Amino acid sequence: MFALVDCKNFYVSVERLFQPALRGRPVVVLSSNDGCVVSRSDEAKSLGIKMSQPFFQLRDLVRSHGLVMCSSNFALYADLSQRVATVLREMAPRCEQYSVDECFLALDGVMGDLDALGREIRRRVLKEVGIPVGVGIAPTKTLSKLASFASKKWPKTEGVVDLRDPARQRRLLSLPVMTVDEVWGIGRRHTERLNAMGITHAIQLAEFDRKTLRRLFNVNVERTARELAGERCFDLEDSPVPKQMIACTRSFGERVYELALLEQAVATYGCRASEKLRGQHQLCRMVQVFVSTGTFTEGDARYSRSASVPMPYPSADSRDIVEAAQAGLRAIYVSGPAYAKAGVILMDFVGDGHFTDDLFAPAPRPNSHRVMSVMDEINRRQGRNTLRLARTLSDTGWSMKRERMSKRFTTSWSELPIAY
Known part of the structure; x- marks a missing residue:
């Protein structure tokens, strides 16, 4: 038996958790660069707002219906997602965190009334984290997904649908x-x-x-x-x-023309990708980097290129990956185009400690694993990018446009809520 626990309008629910004034109002959360809608409150849905609807189509609703638009606060959403998963792991023998707002629970061997368990799950997550959830219980994962869908769609179910x-x-x-x-x-x-x-x-x-x-x-x-x-x-x-490919790509908040700014972006993406690689305890042997202009750029102004750079030895060291990505970037960069996007993709993985060194390749960096472990632990405790490569410290004019982003209430020491 399975239960699927699905957070209701997750991004909006997180925003309302720390901004109670948003409750009862139509609220949407926008995608990267404030492009389109990725989460909607029930009030926003009643206004006819669709998923993936572009931002510019909603401006009139701000004035006429008091619509509130929030930029994506990914660090905050990820932290609250982990808090929900922590509660759920205490309530079931096994838990699979399927996405940022969904978890499958294995209920095999769980004694008692499963419908009552579903209601207790809703109560505990709401009390201990503050996020409303729906629960679908069924003998298969596919049926539990549909049960969860029904639990959110029909209020009479009170958030729990049992399909045993x-x-x-x-x-x-x-x-x-x-x-x-x-x-x-x-x-x-x-x-x-x-x-x-x-x-x-x-x-x-x-x-x-x-x-x-x-x-x-x-x-x-x-x-x-x-x-x-x-x-x-x-x-x-x-x-x-474990993933067979790790990509970190972003669209820029503003068009970028200079190589130096592109290098900063690529260095940042390379560091983030290498963190994910270390998280699954693997090394990569190939780094791909790409740059492109906007999708709707016309004629000769349109430009898109990629380059693949083989690593001299398998590595998950941020310094090695950034060095390879920068070499690829310099090979494909041309002056003139208005660059709108760049990215770093890691490929060709091998297990950490399960590969044969090339006798003729350069020697790996000494103590690379220990240095990266210390760096990751500091960033885990003190917040992402507390310790980072100098290449990523310069002006970040290339970063995402998030003009309506709330504070990072749980992931930044300087933005913790203050109670008076």
């Missing part, structure tokens, strides 16, 4: 709102193909011939159909599978 009863499963799958595009793992392209076959709702997918689904699509679509029918195919992942 096969009759209740069928009733939920048969509802008109349970279209096939709401099913976990069914993307836009699969939805279009399924609709063309006459499969428009979840109940139709659950009852469709399994062998035909595997032949026309793949094994995962077949397993999804089996899960909708109550057959367990996807298990809980206690720890995330």
Whole structure:
């Protein structure tokens, strides 16, 4: 048995937690560079605001309906996400943090009333963290996703939907709102193909011939159909599978023309990517860097290039990765274009300590692992970028535009809330 715990309008809920005046008002949180909507309050949804709706289309609503727009405060959201996960790990034998606002819980062997457990989960997370959540309980992960969706959509459920009863499963799958595009793992392209076959709702997918689904699509679509029918195919992942590629890319708040500013951006992205690499205890053997102008740049002013730089030896040292990224950047940079985006991608991973050195390659930096461990521990305790490479300390005019960002209430010593 599984439970999916899903934070309600997570980014908006975090903003309201530290700014109570926002409660009851229409609120949206914008994406990087304040581009488009990525989270909406119920009041904002009632105004017809859509996910991914561009910022410029909402300006009139600020004046006419008091809409509040907030810039993304990723550090704050990540910290609150971990606090929610910490509470949930105390309430179930196993927990998989599926995304920043969702966690799967394994309830196998849990005694007692699971519906009451779901309500206790809601109560504890709200009391100890301050974030409202919905809980979906079902024998498969796919059904628990739909149950969680239903728990947020219908107030009468009081935030908990229990689908252990096969009759209740069928009733939920048969509802008109349970279209096939709401099913976990069914993307836009699969939805279009399924609709063309006459499969428009979840109940139709659950009852469709399994062998035909595997032949026309793949094994995962077949397993999804089996899960909708109550057959367990996807298990809980206690720890995330190590990524085979790590990317850190950002669009700039303003157009960048100078190589020096691009070097600062690439150095910062390289450091962040190397932190993620060390977090999964691996080393990389290839660094790719890219730069590009805006998507809508026309004619000769448009420019996009990338370069791949092999590492002299496998490394997760920020200094090595930044050095390789800077070399790639200098190889592709040309003067003139208005650069709108850059990024660093790490590839070709090997296990930390599980590789054979090249006898003819340069020797790795001495004590690299110890230096990076100390750096990561200081940043973990004192806040990100407390200790960083000098290359990233200069003016950050290339950084993201976040004009409406709230304070980092829990992740910055200088911005902690003050009670008078």
